[in-house]
Amino acid sequence: MVRRTGRRPGNPDTREAILSAARTAFAEKGFDGASIRAIATGAGVDPALVHHYFGTKDKLFLASMNSPIDPIDLITEVTAGDRDEIGVRFVRAFLNMWDGPRGAAAVALLRSVVGTEWTAKLFREFILTQILRRAVPKLGLDAAEAHLRITLAASHLVGLALARYVIKVEPLASAPTDTLVAAIGPTVQRYLTEELPGVFPA
Numbered sequence: 001m002v003r004r005t006g007r008r009p010g011n012p013d014t015r016e017a018i019l020s021a022a023r024t025a026f027a028e029k030g031f032d033g034a035s036i037r038a039i040a041t042g043a044g045v046d047p048a049l050v051h052h053y054f055g056t057k058d059k060l061f062l063a064s065m066n067s068p069i070d071p072i073d074l075i076t077e078v079t080a081g082d083r084d085e086i087g088v089r090f091v092r093a094f095l096n097m098w099d100g101p102r103g104a105a106a107v108a109l110l111r112s113v114v115g116t117e118w119t120a121k122l123f124r125e126f127i128l129t130q131i132l133r134r135a136v137p138k139l140g141l142d143a144a145e146a147h148l149r150i151t152l153a154a155s156h157l158v159g160l161a162l163a164r165y166v167i168k169v170e171p172l173a174s175a176p177t178d179t180l181v182a183a184i185g186p187t188v189q190r191y192l193t194e195e196l197p198g199v200f201p202a
Contacts, residue, residue: 087186
């Protein structure tokens with residue numbers, strides 16, 4: 001008998017079935033609690049097929065989120081350079097992503113986060129496991145302060161994205177990138193590394 005080679009067996013709906021099962025598992029159990037085996041069972045496929053289509057659990061999670069970015073790339077860009085300019089780099093990288101080819105996907109994701117609870121759960125897991133977990137060591141933040149500092153920065157940027165790209169409030173919606181970087185970068189820097197009176201004093 002000749003063994004078949006090439007792509008593992010799977011019908012055209014297999015990939016979407018895996019993504020659907022993954023979204024449910026990640027929303028219900030969180031990133032850490034959802035296993036590839038359980039996701040495969042939910043999709044009615046072998047775990048090896050999940051790895052075939054998506055590779056790692058991290059990549060499956062990003063695919064299930066329809067994430068326009070790989071957080072590793074963003075974090076690497078933001079943390080490369082002078083620590084005192086992290087806020088500026090963070091805001092610039094964020095705006096470049098939204099203003100670039102991936103912007104439409106980012107807007108769609110943000111709309112779905114606002115509109116549905118299960119997507120909001122996925123987005124919370126995205127921030128906690130894909131951004132916080134990776135950013136803390138690279139930013140060199142005190143572990144006791146890191147989560148609040150990073151979520152403060154994230155809240156500011158998500159609010160910026162809603163106002164500029166979804167609601168399109170003027171003049172924010174049409175303001176030049178350099179203007180926003182100059183205005184918002186120092187605030188994000190303060191959230192991440194500087195004294196926060198009443199919270200993290202110097």
